[in-house]
Amino acid sequence: MQLTIFRPSQYASNTEFIIPLPCIHISLMEQNMKLNPNKIFFVIMIFLAGLGLVACGKSGNAITVAGSTAFQPFAEKLADQFMAGTPGASVTIQGGGSAVGIQATLSGAADIGMADMVTLPKEALTLKTVIVARDGIVMVVNPKNTVKTLTVDQIRDIYNGKIRNWKDAGGKDHAVTVISREEGSGTRSSFETIIKNVTLTKEAIIQDSNGTVRETVANDINSIGYISHGLVNDKISALLINGVACVNEEINKGRYPLVRPVFLMTREAPQGLSKSFIDYILSEQGQKTILANGLLPAK
Amino acid sequence: MRLISEAGIRRILTGIAFSAIAMLLLIVLFILKEGLPFIFKIGPGNFLFSSDWSPLNGKFGIFAMIVGSLWVTAGALIIGVPLGLAGAIFLSEFLPRWAMRIIKPTIELLAGIPSVVYGFIGVMVLAPIIREYLGGPGLSILAASIILGVMILPTILSISIDSIKAVPNSYREGAFALGATHWQTIHMAVLPAAKSGIIAGIILGLGRAIGETMAVIMVVGNAAKIPTSVLDSVRPLTANIALEMGYATGIHRQALFATGVVLLVIIMVLNYAANLAIKNMVKK
Numbered sequence: 001m002q003l004t005i006f007r008p009s010q011y012a013s014n015t016e017f018i019i020p021l022p023c024i025h026i027s028l029m030e031q032n033m034k035l036n037p038n039k040i041f042f043v044i045m046i047f048l049a050g051l052g053l054v055a056c057g058k059s060g061n062a063i064t065v066a067g068s069t070a071f072q073p074f075a076e077k078l079a080d081q082f083m084a085g086t087p088g089a090s091v092t093i094q095g096g097g098s099a100v101g102i103q104a105t106l107s108g109a110a111d112i113g114m115a116d117m118v119t120l121p122k123e124a125l126t127l128k129t130v131i132v133a134r135d136g137i138v139m140v141v142n143p144k145n146t147v148k149t150l151t152v153d154q155i156r157d158i159y160n161g162k163i164r165n166w167k168d169a170g171g172k173d174h175a176v177t178v179i180s181r182e183e184g185s186g187t188r189s190s191f192e193t194i195i196k197n198v199t200l201t202k203e204a205i206i207q208d209s210n211g212t213v214r215e216t217v218a219n220d221i222n223s224i225g226y227i228s229h230g231l232v233n234d235k236i237s238a239l240l241i242n243g244v245a246c247v248n249e250e251i252n253k254g255r256y257p258l259v260r261p262v263f264l265m266t267r268e269a270p271q272g273l274s275k276s277f278i279d280y281i282l283s284e285q286g287q288k289t290i291l292a293n294g295l296l297p298a299k
Numbered sequence: 300m301r302l303i304s305e306a307g308i309r310r311i312l313t314g315i316a317f318s319a320i321a322m323l324l325l326i327v328l329f330i331l332k333e334g335l336p337f338i339f340k341i342g343p344g345n346f347l348f349s350s351d352w353s354p355l356n357g358k359f360g361i362f363a364m365i366v367g368s369l370w371v372t373a374g375a376l377i378i379g380v381p382l383g384l385a386g387a388i389f390l391s392e393f394l395p396r397w398a399m400r401i402i403k404p405t406i407e408l409l410a411g412i413p414s415v416v417y418g419f420i421g422v423m424v425l426a427p428i429i430r431e432y433l434g435g436p437g438l439s440i441l442a443a444s445i446i447l448g449v450m451i452l453p454t455i456l457s458i459s460i461d462s463i464k465a466v467p468n469s470y471r472e473g474a475f476a477l478g479a480t481h482w483q484t485i486h487m488a489v490l491p492a493a494k495s496g497i498i499a500g501i502i503l504g505l506g507r508a509i510g511e512t513m514a515v516i517m518v519v520g521n522a523a524k525i526p527t528s529v530l531d532s533v534r535p536l537t538a539n540i541a542l543e544m545g546y547a548t549g550i551h552r553q554a555l556f557a558t559g560v561v562l563l564v565i566i567m568v569l570n571y572a573a574n575l576a577i578k579n580m581v582k583k
Contacts, residue, residue, distance in 0.1 A: 096545050097545045097546055098546075099545065099546035099547075099548070100545045100546070103548065123548070177436045182521075182542045182543055182546070183353070183354055183355055183543055183546065184354075184355070184543060184545070184546025184547065184551075185546065202522060202523060202524035203522055203524065203532075204522055205436055205438055205520040205521060205522055205532050206520070206521035206522060206523070206534070206542065207521070208516065208521075208541075208542050212517075215422065216422075216438070219422070219423075219426065219427055219430075219437070220427075220430060220436065220437060222436075223436070
């Protein structure tokens with residue numbers, strides 16, 4: 001059986017309309033291919049059997065947690081500890097964003113949803129929610145940037161596009177590259193709710209997670225972005241806001257403005273493994289893990 | 300052991316082949332069903348020719364993204380086509396057969412590198428270079444064009460090689476007999492004869508460039524505005540869908556499907572135009 005390769009003459013003659021699909025790989029296999037029909041049949045059967053096995057992999061003692069990309073790394077750490085202490089339990093953590101967490105919980109695709117917004121949207125009202133942590137949002141710039149503190153008004157002006165040059169915010173004379181998150185992101189909605197009256201400038205670069213915002217800021221000396229406090233590392237520097245640093249004491253005193261709660265959500269009152277996982281996060285040990293990794297405990 | 304007859308095999312293969320077409324049809328129908336009602340609700344003019352995109356405030360204008368998609372695709376072709384074509388001519392006309400047998404599969408491997416890897420290289424290497432030497436945010440049309448140009452290179456190259464190789468040797472012998480030099484033979488006899496295949500390769504590359512999402516999201520910056528230079532950041536249609544897909548509910552979700560409809564129409568129009576062009580060329 002010969003697999004024919006792409007020939008321009010065929011292409012030109014009787015094709016009315018072609019949706020482009022990568023077809024070049026066929027030419028790699030062109031030489032010495034001999035396929036026996038029975039073999040093809042076997043391969044197909046084995047493939048289908050494999051699919052069947054994969055499909056029935058889900059068992060009872062497993063839950064799925066999905067949502068906020070900011071809380072995801074903490075949830076993963078907590079899940080590992082929880083699974084180590086609870087034999088046979090399996091907790092899968094997925095990201096996707098706060099809105100995904102809400103949707104997945106509503107639809108039942110996830111047992112527990114994670115959302116980190118100052119105010120939950122109205123479709124989440126039917127869900128049972130519990131605050132498991134609080135998270136500071138930090139304005140981050142490149143370590144080479146000389147600006148160390150901004151006021152809330154300056155941040156608003158930067159994101160509104162009124163301040164376009166760092167010299168207007170006390171820095172050197174270079175243009176500001178504004179980095180924001182996509183519409184619907186929990187971090188962005190919390191940021192815009194707290195800062196108030198933000199109409200994001202059209203010049204703003206949009207990145208789709210806390211991690212990519214951090215990488216972009218680490219690579220670009222002109223840029224400013226906002227990320228979850230738990231994700232700050234030494235490749236970027238965190239700005240003071242109104243001269244106040246994002247540290248636990250200041251947040252507890254209510255002096256640092258950019259703070260949001262982290263919600264876990266379930267469709268019904270949590271039970272079974274979901275309940276024990278949430279209880280574990282709220283336990284002393286779970287809260288200690290949250291604190292040790294840069295977030296604030298719930299209480 | 301004979302499990303199944305010759306005719307049975309043929310039926311199975313026919314079924315599988317048609318299921319692919321059925322899938323395509325179902326996808327198109329689904330996108331249209333989800334997207335068209337939205338377009339008619341807010342009006343095609345508002346949707347297509349406004350650049351105000353702010354779904355949570357009920358503003359859905361994708362003009363800037365259409366422009367962005369076209370810029371990035373055009374840039375990819377400007378970089379990918381000359382490289383691919385020159386490479387194909389060199390590999391098929393100037394290199395001995397054994398060398399091509401090594402080099403062509405190697406280049407085809409480029410097509411197998413996952414797009415996220417291209418994106419990563421773009422963010423880590425290309426964007427900082429552009430920012431440093433040319434200015435702007437670095438994440439730009441230029442960066443995306445270069446990355447996409449490299450990504451579509453193997454498609455264009457490989458199909459161009461196949462079509463140049465398919466030109467009968469009698470054409471070359473005829474040209475040589477008339478006293479043409481090697482290069483004259485290539486650009487006056489071989490290339491015109493292989494033209495339709497080369498253009499087919501370019502169309503496939505174009506399809507990949509306009510539909511590529513992952514690498515593009517990473518390097519293009521995703522600012523939803525009309526670009527004024529190649530150093531500006533833009534948001535192509537595919538990036539718009541992928542970025543906001545996770546959050547979109549209700550009318551926002553419909554708007555993303557409508558974006559998909561526009562993307563589909565653009566690809567269909569480009570394909571159709573290119574196919575017409577091929578037909579006309581073959582007639583001459």
